Amino acid sequence: MPFDVVAQQPKLLYLLQGVAAFAAVVSLILLALHRGPVRRRAAALVLLAPALLLLTIGLLVPGLRTLALSFTDRGGDTWAGFDNHVWMLTDHRALVALRNTLAWVVLVPLASTAVGLLYAAAVARSRFRAFALSLVLTPMAISFVGAGVVWKFVYAYRPPEAGQIGLLNRLVVAFGGEPRQWLVDSPWNVLFLIVAMVWTQAGFAAVLLTGAIRAVPAELTEAARLDGASPGQIFRRITVPSIRPTLLVVLLAQAVGTFKAFDIVKTMTGGQFGTGVLAHEMYDQAFRYGETGRGAALAVLLFLLVTPFVAHRLRAQRRTG
Amino acid sequence: MNGVRERLASRAFTSIAVVIALLWTTPTLGLLLSSFRPEEEIKTTGWWTVFGTPRFTLDNYGEVLSGGGHGSGRLTEHFVNSVVITVPSVLFPLVLAFFAAYALAWIDFRGRDALVVGVFALQVVPLQMALVPLLKLFSQGWLFLPAWHLTGPARFGQVWFAHTVFALPFAVFLLHNFLAALPRDLIEAARVDGASHGTLLLRIVLPLARPALAGFAVIQFVWVWNDLLVALTLSGGTAETAPMTVRLASLAGTYGNEWQRLTAGAFVAALVPLLVFLSLQRHFARGLLAGSVKG
Numbered sequence: 001m002p003f004d005v006v007a008q009q010p011k012l013l014y015l016l017q018g019v020a021a022f023a024a025v026v027s028l029i030l031l032a033l034h035r036g037p038v039r040r041r042a043a044a045l046v047l048l049a050p051a052l053l054l055l056t057i058g059l060l061v062p063g064l065r066t067l068a069l070s071f072t073d074r075g076g077d078t079w080a081g082f083d084n085h086v087w088m089l090t091d092h093r094a095l096v097a098l099r100n101t102l103a104w105v106v107l108v109p110l111a112s113t114a115v116g117l118l119y120a121a122a123v124a125r126s127r128f129r130a131f132a133l134s135l136v137l138t139p140m141a142i143s144f145v146g147a148g149v150v151w152k153f154v155y156a157y158r159p160p161e162a163g164q165i166g167l168l169n170r171l172v173v174a175f176g177g178e179p180r181q182w183l184v185d186s187p188w189n190v191l192f193l194i195v196a197m198v199w200t201q202a203g204f205a206a207v208l209l210t211g212a213i214r215a216v217p218a219e220l221t222e223a224a225r226l227d228g229a230s231p232g233q234i235f236r237r238i239t240v241p242s243i244r245p246t247l248l249v250v251l252l253a254q255a256v257g258t259f260k261a262f263d264i265v266k267t268m269t270g271g272q273f274g275t276g277v278l279a280h281e282m283y284d285q286a287f288r289y290g291e292t293g294r295g296a297a298l299a300v301l302l303f304l305l306v307t308p309f310v311a312h313r314l315r316a317q318r319r320t321g
Numbered sequence: 322m323n324g325v326r327e328r329l330a331s332r333a334f335t336s337i338a339v340v341i342a343l344l345w346t347t348p349t350l351g352l353l354l355s356s357f358r359p360e361e362e363i364k365t366t367g368w369w370t371v372f373g374t375p376r377f378t379l380d381n382y383g384e385v386l387s388g389g390g391h392g393s394g395r396l397t398e399h400f401v402n403s404v405v406i407t408v409p410s411v412l413f414p415l416v417l418a419f420f421a422a423y424a425l426a427w428i429d430f431r432g433r434d435a436l437v438v439g440v441f442a443l444q445v446v447p448l449q450m451a452l453v454p455l456l457k458l459f460s461q462g463w464l465f466l467p468a469w470h471l472t473g474p475a476r477f478g479q480v481w482f483a484h485t486v487f488a489l490p491f492a493v494f495l496l497h498n499f500l501a502a503l504p505r506d507l508i509e510a511a512r513v514d515g516a517s518h519g520t521l522l523l524r525i526v527l528p529l530a531r532p533a534l535a536g537f538a539v540i541q542f543v544w545v546w547n548d549l550l551v552a553l554t555l556s557g558g559t560a561e562t563a564p565m566t567v568r569l570a571s572l573a574g575t576y577g578n579e580w581q582r583l584t585a586g587a588f589v590a591a592l593v594p595l596l597v598f599l600s601l602q603r604h605f606a607r608g609l610l611a612g613s614v615k616g
Contacts, residue, residue, distance in 0.1 A: 008401045011562075014474040015405045018481060022409065026416055033519030040428050043518045047424035048436070051417045051489055055443060058486030061463070062454035063446050069453060076453075115341060122338035132338065134602055136345045141598035142591035143547030145566045149573055149587045150348045153355070153580070165367050165580075167351055199345065207606050231330035260447050263549040263566075267573045279550075282449050287554055292453060299449040310445040314494075 025050065063303075069296035076292035084297035094298070097276040100190050101305075104197065104261065104277055109254035112198045113247065116205025121235055123206075124213040133210060137203035144200060148267025151196035155182040186274035193275055196264050201257065205250045212246035213239060245316060252313035259306050278302050356381055356584035363580045381585035396565060396589050403546060403564040403593075405477055406556070410484035410545040411538055417485070418492030419534065423522050425493070426500040427508060437497065443490040448483075452554050455483060459555075476562045479555050484545050492537055495608070499533035500526065536608025539601045543594050565590040 032046050073080040088094050116136075123132040139147050156166030160179055164170040169179040182192045216239055224234050240247070262279040269275045271284060278298055286295025355368045357377040371377075385396045425437050459479050462468035471479055503526065511525050549566045556562045569586050572579060598605055 008398070011401055011405050011474045011477070014477055015408065018409050018478065019412065022413055022416075029420065030519050030523070033522065034517055041430050044424040044428040044430045044433075047420040047428075047518075047522075051421035051440075051493065054417070054482075054486050055440065055489055057458075058455065058482060059443055059446055059451050059490075062451035062458070065454035065457075066450050076457075118334075118337050119341050122334040130602070132342065133606070134599065135342050137598070137602070137605075138349065138595070139345065141543060141594045142349070142587070143549075143566060143594065145547065145549050145569050145573070146587045146591050149569065149583050150352050152573060153352050153584070154348050156580075163366050165364065167348070167367070167369075170367050170369070199348070202341075202345070211606075225327075231327055231334070260449070263570070266549060266553075267570050270574055279447075279449060283550065283553070286453050295453060299447070299453070302447050303445070303450050306447055307445045311442075314441060314444065 066296045066299050069292055070300045072293045072296075074291050074293060076296075080293055084293045087294060088297050088301060093276065094281060096274050097271075097278055097281040100274075100276060101259065101278045103190055104194055105255050105258050107191075107194050108197050108201060108258040108261075109251045111194075112201035112254060113205045113209075113250050115198065115202040116207075116250070117209050117240075117247070119202070119206045120209035120213055121239065124210045129210065133203070133207055136206050139200045140203050144261070144263030145267050147196055147200045148264045151192075151199065152183070152268050155192060157181045157184075183269050183275070184273050189269070189273055189275050193264060193268055196268065197258065197261055200264075201254050205254065208246055208250050209243060212243035216242045248316050249313060252309050252316060256306055256309045256313065259302060259309070278305075352584050352587060355580065356588050360581040363584065381581045382589070385582050385586045385589060395560065396568060396586055398560045399563060399565040399568045400589070402477075402556070402560075402562055403566075403590075405474075406480050406484075406552070406564050407542060407545045409477075409481045410488075411541045413481060413485040414488035414492050414541065415534060415538055418489055418496050418537070419527075419530065420522075421489075421493050422496035422500050423518075423526055425497050426503075427521070427526070428518065440490055440493050441497075444494060446490075448487045448550065451483075451486075452550075455479075456554060473561065476555070476557045480551060480562075483551050483555050484548070487551070488541055488544075492541070495537055496530065496533055500530060503529055532604070532607060535601070535604040539597065539604045540608040542597055543605070546594050 029046055029050070033043060069076050070084055071080060071082070072078060073083070088098075119132075119136060123129050126132060139150075142150070153165075154167045155169075156164075157169055157179055158164050158166075160173075164173055164179055168182060173179055183189050220242070221234050221238055224238055229237070260279050261277065262283060265271055265275060265277055265280040266283070271277075271280045276284070279302060282295050282298035282302060285291040285298060351368045354371055355363050357379070358368065358371060359376060359378050359380065362376065387395065387397070421440070425433060425440070457463070459469045459471060469475075469479065507529075508521060508525060511521055516524070546564075547566060548564075549570055552564050552567050553570075556564065556567065558567060560568075565586075569583070569590050572583050572586055
């Protein structure tokens, strides 16, 4: 069946309508601003109203409703007290998801920042900097879903008598080992998902840290070099301390991103074999099993866990500018 | 002595970088090569064997694009959906956040500081926190808001809405940081000349803010195009409205692993963000630097 262009027309028409309606709203706002000397308060109100209205209807109120829903039952209508919170902290599957989330949040930021830092230190003063950075940033552009597919392929398993199509099992066999089902064998499968996540995040760390390293005054490293410090010493004693604020921002931002990571688990294992994480478990409960109350309780937990990291990050970022 | 040690150390750094670069590109390369291999070969031999016996085909791409074979997998339809979802989901928050950031940075009014803190603070709310009530809002309404009962292409509307809302706190934060750092004299001078806020906004601040706007636009584009969670929950999941990520994720979950479709599909889905990213990498990096990661 060939691709039917006509069937796509309603979508494109809807797109045009949407953009046109938005353009009309924007024109009205600009018109209001242009009409003579508008009072400051009025001007601010006109400019802020759309964003504030959307944030209230789409984020603030839903957030509060989720908080309320976490105290209701499956359907979200009847009061259930702390049932969902008790379930969350006693149910085996929920606890596994919680344990995995902690492993993710500790390992992903540390590993990807370490890789990013080493890479940044090597390429920061290189002529090929832009190219080198684009190599490690590519995983970010191909999406978490794409990254999930890439690594699922690396981990692909075939029985020992068949030829291996996954790179990892091919290497294991080459060194005389038995091929394994990397994504099935718990609890190590969690680690293999984490590797995929680190792979998507290291480029982000490398870009930010390269910028920070390039901002370290050359006189500082030059003076140390003349004093006879080795490159390793310069790296540890001068470069790393100088970029500490950026390191903190990178670690915190990645911790936040990791808490919310959902796509990789969804794509690679669907949360099976004990690989679930909070964000994925929340999706399953709320949208696959129709457990509104439980899903809401998990969302609230996620919110509580993320908050200190975001708050700290915003503060750290204000300092670094 | 020192010189030798230095050269050794710099060589060590370089070789670490080469190893990292290899580890970071080989898995993608393997998938890319596989996407051009015949189906039965993908499923029986490793991609590294193509260097010995190169045999390539475009069949996999033909299959995912025009949907021969079984399943409902015509990626071209989902591609159109991705475009229809992404364009407004970048444009709307970009413009609205620019307006809001301008007001918060350059108009003095009572309660402004509290509002700045409030909007910034909303960045702590993960989108998971809003999804269930949003879905209810669309289907049942809330207080004075009627139920939307969106069907067909109109479902795109709720995806635009969600992406716009979720992007706003970060976008306002990023743009406000940039706008607040613009030289005060410039804007004061124009104001003394009697320029309205409309003129200021369009003629003076907009051209200056272009780098920040571009940075946000690129990040938001890649974010929305690659999003799976909002798409799964709000786009309806059918070929009529679901973007490519949803289709790809469901292919990845299929039993028997249809590698020939997955490999080709992954690259069709990644093509646009890769092009955007490679051509606008400067803005992407600047956006990352300015706002750290969003989400």
